[in-house]
Amino acid sequence: MSDTGLKHSITEAMKAAMRARDQKRLGTIRLMLADIKRIEVDERIELDDARILAVLDKMQKQRRDSIEQFAQAGRQDLVDIETAEMEVIQTFLPAPFTDEELEILIEQAITESGAESAKDMGKVMGLLKQRAQGRADMTAINKKVKARLG
Incomplete structure (x- = not known):
């Protein structure tokens, strides 16, 4: 059983x-x-x-959600811990898309899927999830697609 490139990098970082x-x-x-x-x-x-990128992306999302909740509860100590963990996870994810790159990606996905209304969101998001995994916040993408199609 050989390690994948990303898994191997994470293991080396642990060492x-x-x-x-x-x-x-x-x-x-x-x-x-x-x-x-x-x-x-x-x-x-x-x-x-x-798949490892998907796992790391999910971990990032969990931390973003936790940070939001801890900040609302006034628990800065926990916000700091979650933020530090996010920074470590981020080092293994590819560079995030710029706003311009994201807009182009959304346009391509809408064109490819033939989406015309909010009913077609699933098709567009399916394409975007494959392409943007680990490089963009899917919640933010969802909002942009919804605004574009709605």
Whole structure:
């Protein structure tokens, strides 16, 4: 069983964090590897880079949601922890799309799918999810597509 490129990079980063005694980074990387391993064991498969990106993207979304809730509750200590974890996870994700790139991607997906109204959102989002996974916040994309089609 060989590691995929991304999984191998995460494992190497874990070793580097252990050598550097960087406990915060190490803890986050271990969480990432545990999530990946859990899915591999549950589904009895080895995840490819695309699926690992989806896992990391989901972890980012969870942290964004947590940060929002902790900020509303006035828990800055927890906001700081979640923000630090997001920063570590972000280092393994591809560079995010710029607003211009995102607009072009949305236009292409709408054209490709032949979408004409909000009823066609599913087709457009299906295409965008494949192309933007790990590089953009799908909630923000959803809002832009809805505004464009609505």
